[in-house]
Amino acid sequence: MDIDVLLKQMTLDEKIDQLMQLAAFLFDGASHEGEITGPLSDLGISNRTIHNSGSVLGGSGASEIKNIQASHLKTNRLKIPLLIMADIIHGYKTIFPHNLALSCSFDPGLVEETAKIAAKEAAVSGIHVTFAPMVDLVRDPRWGRVMESTGEDPYLNSELAKAFVRGFQGENIQTSKYSIAACVKHFAAYGAIEAGRDYNTVNMSERELREVYLPGYKAALDENAQMVMTAFNTVDGKPCSANKDLMRYLLRDEWGFDGVIISDWGSIRELIPHGVAEDEKNAAALAIEAGVDIEMMTSTYVSYLKELIEEGIIEESRVDESVRRILNLKKTLRLFENPYRFLDENKAKDIIFSEEHRLVARRAAEESIVLLENDGVLPIQKDDDVGLIGPFAESQDLLGPWSWIGDRDDVETIAMGMNKVLSKPFHTQSIQSVHTIKEEEMLGSIEVAKKVDKVILALGESSDMSGEGGSRSKIELPEVQLELLKKIHEVNKDIVVVLINGRPLDVTRVIPFAKAVVEAWFPGSCGGSAIGRILVGDKNPSAKLTMSFPDSVGQIPIYYNHHNTGRPYDHNNPHNRYVSKFIDGPNKPRYPFGYGLSYTTYAYDNLNLSQPVLTDNETINVSISVKNTGKRLGDEIVQLYLRDHVGEVVRPLKELKSFEKVRLAPGETKIVTFTISEEMLRYTHSDLRYSSDYGEFSVFVGTSSANTLEASFKYQMESEEN
Template structure:
């Protein structure tokens, strides 16, 4: 259809039919999608009619090619205007082939692989009938108590923006109309959901507009610049106004300033939640505020259906607001080609051919291997293939490696660590559970200690159950559960070489593990091929190369702790600082245990000869920065060389360092390479106190190194 035909279709619709396009309902409301159940219960619970369902615009959380075709066919027979449904789902880090959680993907520092993972997820989802994915989540995160940090790529706005672009391009491709095995992306959660107070889900966010623009908005903007078709509102308040009612955020900034013309959808129930927020007295006011803010689709509540028709008839709401929302939805359906082919990419044949295919699983393996971070190694790893190894812990034989946002994945299909090690080790491998995730018995402990007694080396497989992170997975104690720390302490008493492998969705307080064992491997939730990837890391078939994109705190009492804070007027460690009266803790360091950008390898790298092409930069003359890196070990390895900058004095205080670029160097033993960066004036711009975006002349410090903490430095001046 052309746009005039869409306008003609819009003009032929009744007000009630238009409003119904603005509601999104879950699968049990639709004929053929309830798996034999009754749909009258959900209808009655929400107070909506079968007529509303027949005219509704989108379905949530349903996939499967044959079923999706059947649901769409039944819907088209009932819809008075023959308007197809949009099928939307949370395809966050894989459909059936599950990739590592996004926080792990961020640790790969590999945007090409990230894009490939999104492309594969899109292909599997599209042939299974899905049109839209609720991803990527690009919220900047600094508080590991918040369970949803596992959905983000970390604490840095620059790196998050790169991954946002990569995911969007992977999901959508170049042309959604022609590429039917892609899906529309929906960036979330707009805005600043990652700054929820106390690391608690659905909680308040209170930021200055300058902070919002400087740190939290860039990744959303990058996703939209890449062509992201949809935006999801966040649950939280922004400047005292819930996002789904925030006209300044959604109309002024998103629509007018940024020029976003796509579909804006609420998160689950967020429109009706304006009432408990205290931003609406009842459903009518909630509908009024949300439609005025520009929310096009209300997910899983019925304030629009119940109240918008009367609000229009009473002239409190201009029907033009309804029309523009419906038109955006129709335009997305048209861009996806649904008016020409309402079944789009859904294909039972293609579904059996490509979903969880060997090719896709190979890509999941590669990303899992490149996302696994070696945090500590005192000569324990890699394992000697001929050694007598004992594998102990609740994750030794567990398939719970997919993470909390993998609704189409199968833990039974996930490669387990014990199976992968059995295939790879030539020596003996004994396995003992030791304890469960949060509970254990004396018998389990005794069996583990007996197995460990005859081992040359011990591998502990520890971590969080998937439901301990993700949405509503917030925790104040981010150590491993006590029973696992007890197991670790008892094993450590044996004095044998011991490595701990961690499966989890957030940075942890590692006390009781990091200080007890000789090696620590952060595997995160590594996905369908996680066991194989981790096993190859452990035996040295893969040399770890991942780097943290979120700091690991020394203590939860430091949280939020991140690499790019502001300095203070009394910084700890300054030459003239007093012993006590500086910004510090009395019982812990200021710095995290493991900083942003940190990660070890089975080889070592030396940095030297940092050079700047000039000590002066102008708006027209960037400077070239180079550093030599030498592989001083006996294995080929990949080093991620990171460039940071500090603006020494600004209109507003600038962070102690900011990531500006990075380069990956793969070097053979003894090989020397050069990392080269070009830094220009535009990269030095920031939001001033008046919110203007510009740079300041003056002195800047450059840092280049293997992490945000371990760097060489030099200075230049912007003139």
């Protein structure tokens, strides 16, 4: 297919319609096409626009998508196929732990494997593009969408961004079987919204934007991600969908991205309430000039671009370049050769939610569950007398937000998981709501707790308490759940709290009443089995937090890689008032980045550097011995951090630069080696240069960002004497 030839055959109206993305139910062949009258009127679009539209949002299953595409090809004059896009965030039908949970595995290979399975299930169902990965770096757990992110660290965020893209797109997006195109979001810095309140403002320097928030997007694009989605927020006072500096100059010109940029849902029309566009016509002009190719679910382009061109405000070439990018993506995906690509209703029955995929989902959940506390009560013995209580004891609400194809009826509950691993029956008392507890449920829970040796108390957030639109000003458990915990504690002290949630929580009022706390997140389709296997020790927990848990909501934003101040807190003089500290609580988080316990213990020793000086053309090998000092096989995530003591601008106290997961038998010792190069010392200077500085550096290696051994080295010119 010659794209330039096709483009010349298109009328201006047909080209503009290619820039419109509409929801699947508006199209002929959709399951609910009878509902379109209101939306069509609201959008101000015609059937002509639908028949010429370039892409579809959503579509539930192979049959519906096949019908939509077939109907479209009958009515589209030039037989240009639709791009079918959907939110495949952490699984299609087989739902994996949400992204923040999955990141706690510190395992790019596992992340890639889950994305590959999600792509396979989506592709065989007819989907061409996923609105993932979300690589927004996050520091504020009040924001509900932290569950879609991979945490607070730029390096880990970048490594996992690449893994997601590789999984979705395969080695070659054109030739890899069951591949789908990745759309990186939300460009840019959506994770830095003020107060963690969705759709809010972002305000930061360009230097911080480049150093902390942009690396994840750049890493995904370097892995050849095909699309970028704009963010709802402002950057430097400009909404992203109209931010020419961000989209056209940085993304297009500086980074060389020539793929498709799509707005988020309705964000072009939202330029009006933002206050940068006076009306829809102005909004369309600003967005197309900024380089946004596809408008999602508003109609400013189809309503006003032709008029703007006729008035000479916008050059038709702006529309042509956007259409060319869209058509090129369709060509890359070989849709002109086969508009249905990998869609296969018969194969879908065997592939989707297969046993093979469910086993990976269980393993992914096991590798994502973080053991936060354990006072010897875990692992549970398989013949213990156990009670399972709480709103998540038998709940199938384990999938979390953005699992719209996932079916709760397929979910393994915690009760199902415990039934598989315990050797004797256990007592249960389920509670129907996370927000209210009936009197009979409370009394039943207390009676269960009285007659068992150990209580598993399954608490947390319902899925609608996080995700998009799920911002919370308070991030504790609902008050009724805390009251339940206290009442159970009055009759049984051996309590294991299992948390189901999408964000870091304030668990300060949980800790005094629990002998163990297990962060299970929203663990996905096979979460019940994974939790059961963790609780009885069939799987030794190894996951580490990728986002700090605050000690109280007043500390937020709190993150490990913060800057020092001119008056840092002095642990040797804690009563000094005139330093950077809270007078009513600690500076430290409850649980820091990189933290996670195990059923065994590890000893770190003999941190050695191969040489005390680093030059431009050399490297330093950092080695450390890690010993399993306990009685169980375990996987330990060894983490390496660096600190630049004197920079041209203030530098973080620690920055993750590498990690390695090692498996150790009881009593076994392994030497873990990392390599430090000059490239790892680079950062963004005040003039936006990305380079390193000569000087003193510290290297930290350990089990978390707060528990490390330390050594130092000097980075200097090669000719400089030691």
